[in-house]
Amino acid sequence: MSISLVRNAYGKSRVRLVKVRRAGARHELTDVQVDVQLEGEFDDAYTKGDNSKVLPTDTMKNTVYALAKGHPVEPIEDFGVLLAEHFLGKPHTRRARVAIAENVWSRVDAGGAPHPHAFLRAAGERRTAEISAAPGGVEITSGIADLLVLKTTGSAFSGFPRDEHTTLKETGDRILSTLMVARWRAAGRDPAPTATWERARRALIETFAERHSLSVQHTIHDLGEAVLAACPAIDEVSLSLPNKHCLLVDLAPFGLTNDNEIFVPVDEPHGLIEATMKRGS
Numbered sequence: 001m002s003i004s005l006v007r008n009a010y011g012k013s014r015v016r017l018v019k020v021r022r023a024g025a026r027h028e029l030t031d032v033q034v035d036v037q038l039e040g041e042f043d044d045a046y047t048k049g050d051n052s053k054v055l056p057t058d059t060m061k062n063t064v065y066a067l068a069k070g071h072p073v074e075p076i077e078d079f080g081v082l083l084a085e086h087f088l089g090k091p092h093t094r095r096a097r098v099a100i101a102e103n104v105w106s107r108v109d110a111g112g113a114p115h116p117h118a119f120l121r122a123a124g125e126r127r128t129a130e131i132s133a134a135p136g137g138v139e140i141t142s143g144i145a146d147l148l149v150l151k152t153t154g155s156a157f158s159g160f161p162r163d164e165h166t167t168l169k170e171t172g173d174r175i176l177s178t179l180m181v182a183r184w185r186a187a188g189r190d191p192a193p194t195a196t197w198e199r200a201r202r203a204l205i206e207t208f209a210e211r212h213s214l215s216v217q218h219t220i221h222d223l224g225e226a227v228l229a230a231c232p233a234i235d236e237v238s239l240s241l242p243n244k245h246c247l248l249v250d251l252a253p254f255g256l257t258n259d260n261e262i263f264v265p266v267d268e269p270h271g272l273i274e275a276t277m278k279r280g281s
């Protein structure tokens, strides 16, 4: 049978790395997961079993650790570019893609003072960077993944069309909860990606809290607008917001009224609202 290989890519995923920088008694911690994917002239490995051009994925894993020893891992955008350009320099490689997800640790506050070497991790939130390096240049996408937020009011959903399958009640006051994923691109190379990340994060959290929501769609637009307003370096932002439903429990069978107090969180199914916003029209 005749078939053609349409696309291929290979690499090492989920390379876990923790780096400790010791400035005397005060330590700095970086905790990341790195994915590497190479594209290039590797067809023969797939079609003939010829590994003569295949840089082992084990070597890629070792490279992450060796380069982390000699270079800063922060900001992850810079470490990602270092890795991507390193792998692009390998024979037969046409594109190197590196994705880094950083687990966000904060310093423990002990007795009112920042502890020199103890850290606390906020749930599943991660800082992300995706780097794609090819002879034509390097593209960087930065972001935040799995920022879990909830507000107990300030959210409504009404005015939607009804058909024979609609059972949802209109509401002017509901719980709104979501696990935000944001990805953004700078116009050029952002010289201060950490400051941008901190501003974007604050804009997302504060806007979620303070702006009245008429729907998740309405909120996602407010969030995108706030990120672009807060971060001059960002040209385009994409957001993905699952609607983590918290449904009002019907207490009528027990002769009780539910005054927006008793809810059941439902993981599945969930709404998923996505949008990309950029400057200008």
Ligand SMILES: O=c1[nH]c(=O)c2[nH]c(=O)[nH]c2[nH]1
Binding pocket: 157, 168, 214, 215, 216, 217, 243, 271
């Ligand atoms: O904010 C919302 N947007 C929707 O599109 C939708 N659909 C739904 O059932 N609940 C909600 N909530």
